[in-house]
Amino acid sequence: MSTIEALVRDHRVVVCVGSGGVGKTTTAASIALWGAMQGRRVVVLTIDPARRLADSLGVGVLGDEPRTVEPAVFTRLGMKVPGSLAAMMLDQKGAWDRLVARHAPSEEVRARILDNRFYRSLSGTFAGSYEYMAIEQLCLLDESGGYDLIVLDTPPTKRAMDFFEAPERIREFLDRRVVRWFVTPYMSQGWSAAKAMNRTVGFLFRRLEEATGVSALAEISDFFSAMSGMFDAFAARTQTMHALLRASSTAFLLVTGPEEQALTETEFFSRRLREMKMSLDAVVFNRVHREFAADPELFPGGTVSRGDEALIEDVLASAGDLDGIDTAWLARNFVDYQLLARGEALRMEQFRSGLSRRLPFVTVPNFESDLHDVAGLVGMHSALFGRGAARRPRRSGSSRPPAKRASSASSGGRRPAK
């Protein structure tokens, strides 16, 4: 059984990716906690308001600044945590306002953007800003030097690739050459100049205006001319982001579930990831149901199937006192779970056949409760890191992982294709 122990040990940044509703946030938090238990200084950057988790860590409402979990929280639970664990959450609301505030070259430009009528009513609908913020935050944490393990939980969008494309998209969005097309006709030169410069552009503008509303382009134009001042800052940042996401010290962990829905999306997703030169480093299957070995004497077919309920009931009846629990329900439920488990196993095997055999592949069992507290996170450790891994003392010496830092484009080498 493979584990992701080496993966987490050898990387500075672990990015948890996958479709929604598969337990990414919980997995990210569990990995972060393990890192802290191994003596590392860890921060987990989440996008989900997992309130009960935040409550149980005693960090209250997570916000835009990392909040460190008080060592007393671990002491109370009888845990030895030689490292440290901090958590932060990115707020979706006002992501663009914060971007503008951070990158506007001057107070005046900032005010001009924030006051633009177009910006005010539409900034809530701009795509990519939130994703950009998350990756930028990742870079800031990386550069701060305050952490030697950063775990990033990515947004549960169906098109999770949006997340990694966001920096590029925003950069394109603010690209000078494009912005000039929008800005020029209305600013210094006016319509006729634009027409003289490029008849087609002028023609197209008029057509698009007719189609979209007369004042629309003027508004957009003003908006872009204000935004264009931010381009340099963006372009520089996106380069850093691009390098960090592809650095050899960054690992991508795919979190998924064994259901058709999750797997269909996950296959699509891992293909896109490869196309973008960000290869997967491990796969975690969450909430996997366990198939028990069927006693060949009882089940000659080797598996438990529908129709075996009566047989199971007989075994239960002769086993002794079961506190009066309805044995018919017990038997039916068992068959149900075994059918489910078998379907999951088949799908996981099929999924795995499309991936490299060397890729660590971990299954986390379906627990009888949802995992939203520290004990639950520790409960995942044996599945993720192998039995006893959490208790193993860390090696002496530096807690810094061997991988080199890669915070600039030059030192961040391309990941070798796997």
Next chain:
Amino acid sequence: MTVPPRFLDRRVFVVVGKGGVGKSTVAALLALALAARGKRVLLAQMEPGRRLPELFGLDGELQGPSEALPGVSLMTIEGEASLSEYLGIVLPVKRVHKLVVTSKLYHHFVAAAPGLRELMTVGKIWYEEQRMDGERPCWDAIVVDAPATGHSLQYLRMPQAAATAFGPGLVRREALRVMELLRDETRTVVCPVTTAEEMPVNETLEMYAQLQGELAMPLGVLFVNRVHVAPVAADAVCAPPAKAPALVGDVLRCAREEAGWASINARYLARLHETIEIPTVELPFLFAEEFGLAEVRTLLGTALPGLGEA
């Protein structure tokens, strides 16, 4: 709480919810329910995804509406294609239309003009709702499988935002028409989907507040998917008696797992009922090796009484 009278008489059903809770399943279920009443149904996904085509046994990318079952057609609504189609109506000269949509400027315009793609996506729903096939509407009902919550709300917010942002003109006029459709409770109904677990419920409660408040959209039925039920509590499941065969231990373990989830579901269902004022339909967790159209039909059978259609 009773189901809105003649729930299935609406024309547009928007299915929203957190990623992974079963929106596509519920959208498919509604489409089957409507088709069973003899309606011509358009089942539209707002993002390219493969789950719905897969459920209906269609391969590959969806282009225009393709009939998946008698009465049910599937399509993907995509902003850029919708804009191009829309421009085809506004710019009826083919040559001009082609010149516009193939130009580099246009592509940058579409990529850059904030919100335009979202507006066109929502606009396309309106367009399909209005579309006539001779004397009668093309579709008797449109079921929209919306993207994950945050994204959905962005789409639904778009017409209002565009109407405010753009000056008088075509865009504003279109935006207002779309808004009128979305807020018309005789034609449109929004159905949230969730599972009865911590995170999906938190998100559902927030979304519910926004749909009711700011967006002012007519709400229909809340679907609670994958509900586990057990006759005992998890801690009431005993340990296997001494010397019992291994099978008994395995059976009790599965019972504990199921009872554990049943109690979580019960807790979060109670939380939903505290706040949510629209009728709730619970869909049981189905134990099956594979989840396909047969399973959707089974769920539909259990949902019909809750939809007032027993």
